[in-house]
Amino acid sequence: MKENRHSIILDIIKNEDIETQEDLADRLRAKNINVTQATVSRDIKELNLIKTLSHTGRYKYAQVNTNNNSTISALAYIFSNTAISVEKVDKILVVRTITASAQVAAEAIDSFKLEGIAGTIAGDNTIFILVRTDEKAEELKLEIEKLIK
Template sequence: MKIDRRSKILEIISRKEIETQEELAKELRGEGFHVTQATVSRDIKNLQLIKVLSATGRYKYVANKEESKDAISKLVTLLSHTIISVENIDKIVVVRTITAAASTAAEAIDQLDLAEIAGTIAGDNTIFMLVRSNEMAVEIVKKISELVGR
């Protein structure tokens, strides 16, 4: 739930100018999340959001681009060290990992926030990803293979 909420926060701040924690909490509640201002405050800290002056003269929350680039780099490194193979079977992408790494790799894939992926399920050394279409599944295999250098 925390991952979903944080993904939703990033989505909200990318499409709206959110100036306060209370505005963000209100938006999240409108999306069906039951949150308090304290929860939003912790999420802002964990996501390392910063405030910048917008074109309208208001301050708004944005993702720290440098932190995001560094985080993505770390996720790609993690994936390149754990993924053995990637293939698609219709709308399902099957990712094989080294033993005991599937859960961590699935979390890293979830953090990449790829819109084509509806969800992931991880076992010990295998991840199943449900992708929104057969064509998107082919693209996801290509993206992940390129990311991990396979």
């Protein structure tokens, strides 16, 4: 059942510009697949879907290439083009991004496997990065600033 739903999701995002989880859930329901927002959210994570800019200038879901090196390169590119600023507050870094891109930018940060990061939390346009030490937070801030520029 899950595999079938995943296959249908991939088909939908390949053929349509799906901007939100709600849009995706609606498209699935139109195909007689009952889903909750939580199920759609898990499916998006399991399928490694990210939001990318469509040719219309709006965001849409797309699948990340599963080749690890190309994925990291793509995420680095996305991060550098969506992150706006970084601020250090004690051992927390606050990264501001363009609207609707914080989650993919946080995924990029996680994929870099930077030393000293305890974890990341992303909203719509803000990422909180908890760093283990104040010194490491300052180092990471400088690294992130370089990526943004």
